[in-house]
Amino acid sequence: MMKKFLYGFSICLFIVMVAACNSQSEEADAPSTGGDEEPLNEEAQTNGGEEEIELRMTWWGGQERHDRTLKVIELYEEQNPHVTIVPEYSGFDGYFDKLSTQLAAGNAPDIVQYGGNLNDFVARGTVLPLDDYVGNELDLSQHDQSMIDAATFDGQFYGVTLGTNARGVLLNKTLFDEAGVVLPSEDWTWDDFYEIANELSATLDGIYGTADFEEDGFGTFLAQRDKWTYLDGEIGFEPQDVKDWFTLWKELREAGGAAIPEVQVTATQTPEQSLIVQRTVVMEAIASNQLGAYQGATEDELILFINPYNSESGKNGVGLRPSQFLAGTNTTDHPEEVAKFLDFFVNDLEATEILGNDRGAPVNAEVREFLLDSGDVVDQEIFAYIDWVSSTSEAPYIPNLPGYNENTQLFQETAERIYFEQSTVEEASENYFNELIANIERYSEE
Secondary structure, three states: OHHHHHHHHHHHHHHHHHHHHHHHHHHHHOOOOOOOOOOOOOOOOOHHHOOOEEEEEEEEOOHHHHHHHHHHHHHHHHHOOOEEEEEEEEOOOOHHHHHHHHHHHOOOOOEEEEOOOHHHHHHHOOEOOOHHHEOOOEOOOOEOHHHHHHOEEOOEEOEEEOOEEOEEEEEEHHHHHHHOOOOOOOOOEHHHHHHHHHHHHHHOOOOEEEOOOHHHHHHHHHHHOOOOOEEOOEEOOOHHHHHHHHHHHHHHHHHOOEOOHHHHOOOOOOHHHOOOOOOOEEEEEEEHHHHHHHHHOOOOOEEEEOOOEEOOOOEOOOOOEEOOEEEEEOOOOOHHHHHHHHHHHHHOHHHHHHHOOOOOEOOEHHHHHHHHHHOOHHHHHHHHHHHHHHHHOOOOOOOOOOOHHHHHHHHHHHHHHHHOOOOOHHHHHHHHHHHHHHHHHHHHHO
């Protein structure tokens, strides 16, 4: 009787234990409905529980830059599978107009490539300050201090410098050879430039010796005279400097050495459609980091050369400057991830090897040393040109004018009024100077 009782008790105990275990298992499998436990983030279902992040990135450039940048994005996504970067790229024309529209509408990309006009957008309050991420997500320890300073405004750091470059004159050596014209000497002057351009135009049927060097060329022209556009709240030139610049090009067009107005107004900064690649001109002003893109767009042999010297001052006026900046937009939902990507873009050896010198000589000293050993022929030419500028010029870095887009348009409109004889050089130059002063004062007060 006792055995039957113990046997029955054991069976009951076993059933109770099984029921309890099943109940605990069901509770463990059941979704949480409250208490101290937080619900699962719907965006963090994969990749080891990391949040799925999407960033938009915009830049301008030629096809080579697009291809290189897309490869770096793919590399980053491979190493960070929880991140998707949506590329938005184009040529330079209209780039900042579109960006300004996006910013005004509140739908700007998270990551933006800027030029020397970064200061303009910082003043608008649309750029993400990066100080909280420096030393953590973003390492600047190997970056040139001057390039860090170039992206620092009112004590705050806003963007990584993508490269160091310098203005230069791109020569189509193939067309020089076809014309039987000897390449210039390394200390050529504006008088030499004038003669060479006229000789090329006279020899090559339907091809002009040079394109207009435009607004960037004017900055170099001023530096030859120990002048500048605008620095530390001061205008550094006079109306006569504007007249001298536009007169130089008017006389060269009239002599036949420079592209006629109908051709010049079709000029673009997109290498594939540029006047020199289209074999419309033999010489054109570019930034050194663009050499690879231009050379990749043509079978002609191109050479990057120093700017013509001012015969009176003995200066070429070419200075080293940041090529572009990469920065975040202050409305991004993922500022830390933006900072991580900026770090990757300028510091990762594999990424920077893909990018090469397309945006200029890297500002990271370790990366520069690495590329010196692994760079291709074009990279070596760019490094050699940067060394050439460093050894022949002391021109300072001058930031872009406040109100960059508006003032660039003002310069272009002024040039076109002179091209098509809608205004004299004297009148157009005076009007440009006065309107520029008004624009600078207005943007400085904002």
